[in-house]
Structures are given as structure tokens and as C-alpha cells.
Amino acid sequence: xxxxxxxxxxxxxxxxxxxxxxxxxxxxxxxxxxxxxxxxxxxxxxxxxxxxxxxxxxxxxxxxxxxxxxxxxxxxxxxxxxxxxxxxxxxxxxxxxxxxxxxxxxxxxxxxxxxxxxxxxxxxxxxxxxxxxxxxxxxxxxxxxxxxxxxxxxxxxxxxxxxxxxxxxxxxxxxxxxxxxxxxxxxxxxxxxxxxxxxxxxxxxx
Amino acid sequence: xxxxxxxxxxxxxxxxxxxxxxxxxxxxxxxxxxxxxxxxxxxxxxxxxxxxxxxxxxxxxxxxxxxxxxxxxxxxxxxxxxxxxxxxxxxxxxxxxxxxxxxxxxxxxxxxxxxxxxxxxxxxxxxxxxxxxxxxxxxxxxxxxxxxxxxxxxxxxxxxxxxxxxxxxxxxxxxxxxxxxxxxxxxxxxxxxxxxxxxxxxxxxx
Numbered sequence: 390x391x392x393x394x395x396x397x398x399x400x401x402x403x404x405x406x407x408x409x410x411x412x413x414x415x416x417x418x419x420x421x422x423x424x425x426x427x428x429x430x431x432x433x434x435x436x437x438x439x440x441x442x443x444x445x446x447x448x449x450x451x452x453x454x455x456x457x458x459x460x461x462x463x464x465x466x467x468x469x470x471x472x473x474x475x476x477x478x479x480x481x482x483x484x485x486x487x488x489x490x491x492x493x494x495x496x497x498x499x500x501x502x503x504x505x506x507x508x509x510x511x512x513x514x515x516x517x518x519x520x521x522x523x524x525x526x527x528x529x530x531x532x533x534x535x536x537x538x539x540x541x542x543x544x545x546x547x548x549x550x551x552x553x554x555x556x557x558x559x560x561x562x563x564x565x566x567x568x569x570x571x572x573x574x575x576x577x578x579x580x581x582x583x584x585x586x587x588x589x590x591x592x593x594x595x
Numbered sequence: 596x597x598x599x600x601x602x603x604x605x606x607x608x609x610x611x612x613x614x615x616x617x618x619x620x621x622x623x624x625x626x627x628x629x630x631x632x633x634x635x636x637x638x639x640x641x642x643x644x645x646x647x648x649x650x651x652x653x654x655x656x657x658x659x660x661x662x663x664x665x666x667x668x669x670x671x672x673x674x675x676x677x678x679x680x681x682x683x684x685x686x687x688x689x690x691x692x693x694x695x696x697x698x699x700x701x702x703x704x705x706x707x708x709x710x711x712x713x714x715x716x717x718x719x720x721x722x723x724x725x726x727x728x729x730x731x732x733x734x735x736x737x738x739x740x741x742x743x744x745x746x747x748x749x750x751x752x753x754x755x756x757x758x759x760x761x762x763x764x765x766x767x768x769x770x771x772x773x774x775x776x777x778x779x780x781x782x783x784x785x786x787x788x789x790x791x792x793x794x795x796x797x798x799x800x801x
Contacts (some may be wrong), residue, residue: 404657405645413654439611448619448654450695451610460717461687464680474670481667482688489656491695 410490416447417589418487420512421580424499424559425522426551427537428529430568430576434522435496437577442492447590450486452479453496467548473504480508487516492589500550502557515587520580521562526551528569616696622653623795624693626718627786630705630765631728632757633743634735636774636782640728641702643783648698653796656692658685659702673754679710686714693722698795706756708763721793726786727768732757734775 411417421438423431435451442449458465462478465471476499486493499505509517529551530538541549548554564583566576584590617623627644629637641657648655664671668684671677682705692699705711715723735757736744747755754760770789772782790796 403646404642405649405655409649410654410656413649413652436610440609443611443615443619446619448616448696449611450616450691452691456691456694460690461684478667478684482691484666485656485658485662485688486692486695488662489692489695489697490654 407488407490414448414490415591416490416492418490418492419516419518419584419587419589420483420487420493420495420508421518421520421584422483422499422505422508423494423496423520423522424505424562425568426524426526426529426556427498427549428532428534429522429524430566430573431496431498431522433573434566434568434576434580435494437573438494438580441577441581442590445590445593447492448490449492449494451494451496452483452486457482457497472501476501476504476508480511483508484511484516487512492584498550498556500554500556502559505559518564518583518587519559519562520564520566521559522566522568522576523558524568613694613696620654620696621797622696622698624696624698625722625724625790625793625795626689626693626699626701626714627724627726627790628689628705628711628714629700629702629726629728630711630768631774632730632732632735632762633704633755634738634740635728635730636772636779637702637704637728639779640772640774640782640786641700643779644700644786647783647787648796651796651799653698654696655698655700657700657702658689658692663688663703678707682707682710682714686717689714690717690722693718698790704756704762706760706762708765711765724770724789724793725765725768726770726772727765728772728774728782729764730774 407418423435425431432453439449439451457479462475465475479495479497483493483495505519533539537546538552540546541552550556564579566579568576585592613624629641631637638659645655645657663685668681671681685701685703689699689701711725739745743752744758746752747758756762770785772785774782791798
């Protein structure tokens with residue numbers, strides 16, 4: 390018991406509140422949900438925003454295909470049911486990260502309005518910021534960094550969003566980024582300003 | 596462009612490293628995996644550790660039945676396959692939180708050695724700290740805060756760990772907490788010391 394007293398800790402058994410974690414981190418938990426076509430620039434915007442937040446001392450975390458499809462969702466395919474379950478699980482994980490106080494940035498095509506709306510409903514009001522990364526399909530298919538559009542147009546990939554599967558445009562996203570005309574830096578600045586206005590991060594010190 | 600320049604940010608497109616987040620947080624990411632019978636004291640230890648870490652300025656997050664079974668894993672039951680998938684998903688989420696730099700504390704019975712070992716294999720060496728919360732089943736069944744042992748012994752609950760389903764004791768856990776003789780505060784101190792020795796958190800300032 391001497392050892393215990395020596396730590397000089399007030400012992401609690403209940404949960405630490407989300408507010409406690411947010412105070413520690415100097416920010417408020419939120420999910421920035423980027424949605425848009427393949428090659429529209431979602432991931433580049435996500436990583437750029439993550440870096441900008443880190444430079445301002447904020448904890449951000451990106452959920453994307455790299456850490457989700459090869460991990461949590463590696464037992465899911467691309468059937469309609471599996472696509473829905475894919476987005477559902479990502480939404481639940483984003484909710485946990487948001488509750489932990491992190492600025493959570495998700496980068497998934499997430500083509501179906503219903504699936505995105507379910508994630509929004511899962512979260513407390515203000516916790517879900519939907520960002521439509523808009524880019525004409527012909528611009529995306531010209532970029533085509535992984536050659537996926539080429540394969541889809543040749544019929545080698547089925548159910549490829551924008552080619553032979555639909556993308557359902559968000560009705561009321563919190564932000565639309567026109568990534569064909571807006572630079573990635575400008576996009577990140579728009580997102581930082583949105584997070585400031587929403588009270589998730591403080592304005593930078595001059 | 597004036598607006599962009601005014602933010603005075605160095606723009607990066609690549610991933611922020613785990614090390615960057617850990618430096619920001621002043622700690623190293625880790626998963627403290629508590630395993631043991633129902634009513635062995637896992638959750639009380641988890642919340643007490645979380646509070647103690649918070650008081651020392653560390654970001655910790657508890658994954659438990661409350662935020663997992665009603666969320667991410669609400670579409671899983673208690674069949675052998677579903678129990679395995681339950682632990683697999685929790686392991687993947689814990690891995691993400693660990694990568695984010697958080698001290699992740701999981702509180703699940705997780706009765707099967709094979710399932711726990713798979714989570715350990717998922718993570719980098721040193722990222723997974725297995726803690727066996729050992730308590731004789733008769734002590735647990737006397738505590739029985741939710742009346743579950745009573746129901747299981749009456750045959751009303753099938754596959755209840757310790758009564759009519761096995762608990763596989765960890766072979767080489769990083770720590771064994773004898774929760775029948777050790778107070779929850781002593782348990783938390785043992786865990787804090789373990790995290791200090793593992794270099795996950797600095798020793799407290801005198």
C-alpha cells in the first residue's frame with residue numbers, strides 16, 4: 390500500500406469522459422468524411438490535412454483503404470452487402486476515434502448516399518462532417534494513377550464507381566471541394582477553416 | 596493563393612508517421628489486453644488505469660463490451676465463429692488505436708488462446724501486452740454483479756465461460772493480476788509500472 394500511496398493519484402473507477410480527453414488534446418473529436426470518385430484526390434487531401442493538423446499540434450488519424458481493407462475489413466468483398474458492411478464498420482470505427490477525441494479523416498469512395506447517411510445518424514450532431522471531393526469522371530479517368538479506369542472501361546473490373554456502378558452525389562455535404570480546379574493546399578485550408586468554425590480546433594496563433 | 600501562403604504551413608502529402616503522433620502525445624502506442632473470467636475485475640481495472648493515465652496527461656482509450664458489442668460488433672452473436680470474429684475485429688481496431696499513438700486498453704473475456712495469439716501476431720513486437728486478470732471462478736460467481744453466473748448455473752445461459760464453456764489460461768502473459776487478493780489500485784500501479792518499463796510512458800516527475 391505504501392507503493393500505491395507514493396504514486397499520489399486520486400483513484401477513479403468510472404469512465405474518463407470524452408470531454409476530459411478533448412481537454413487534454415486541445416481539440417474536439419470529429420469525423421471528416423471524404424467521399425468522391427476514385428482518383429478524385431481524397432487521399433492526397435486527407436494526408437495533407439493530417440500534416441497541417443499535426444503541425445498545429447493536433448492529433449489526427451486517417452482511415453483509408455490501406456489500413457482498413459487489409460485489416461478490419463479484409464474479410465469483405467465488393468458485393469452490395471459487403472460494400473454496405475464495409476462502410477458501416479468504418480463508420481463505427483470513426484465513431485470510436487471521434488469519441489477518443491481524435492480528428493478522424495476517412496478517405497473512401499463511399500458511393501451510396503444511404504450508407505453515408507447511416508454513418509451520420511450513428512454520430513452525435515456536429516461530429517460528422519461530410520466532404521464531397523467533386524471531380525468530373527473524365528478528369529479522374531485521365532489521372533487514373535492505378536490504371537483502374539482503363540481496366541473498368543475495358544470491362545476487366547465490374548462495379549467500378551463512375552464507369553459501370555453509380556456514384557450518388559451528396560445532397561447536403563458540409564463542404565464541396567472542386568478538386569479539378571482547387572489545389573490540394575487550398576482544399577486543406579478550406580478544411581482547416583471549417584474545423585475552426587465548427588469549434589473543433591482553435592484558430593492558429595498569429 | 597494569398598490565403599494559402601498566409602497559413603505559413605509546410606505542405607506535405609505523405610502519411611504522418613506513428614512516431615510523429617507519439618512525439619506529439621508524449622507516449623508510445625500500445626494495446627493492454629485484459630483477459631479473464633466474467634466478474635474477474637477487468638473493466639474496473641481498465642477504467643482505473645485509464646483515469647490514472649489521464650491524470651498523468653496521457654491519452655488512453657478503453658474498448659469494451661459497451662462500445663464494441665453495441666456498435667462495430669452488433670451483428671455478431673456468440674457462436675464459435677462469431678466469437679472468433681468478435682476478437683479479430685477488436686484486435687484490428689486496437690491495432691489502429693495503437694498506430695494512432697493511444698494507450699489502448701481492451702476489456703473482454705477473450706477466453707480462447709488462439710484468438711488472443713492471433714491479435715498478438717497482428718501487432719508489432721512490444722505493442723501487445725497481455726494481462727491475465729486471474730480470479731477463481733467461485734470468487735467471480737460470488738461477486739456475480741449481473742447475475743450471469745446464477746443464470747448460467749441454472750442452465751439459462753449456454754456457453755458461459757467458466758461454467759459451461761472453457762477459459763484457456765494464457766501461457767506467457769506479460770502480467771498476471773491476482774484480482775482476488777490485489778486491490779484495483781495495486782493492479783493499476785502494476786500496469787503503470789509495466790508501461791513505464793516498456794518505455795510506453797515516462798516515469799512520473801517527482
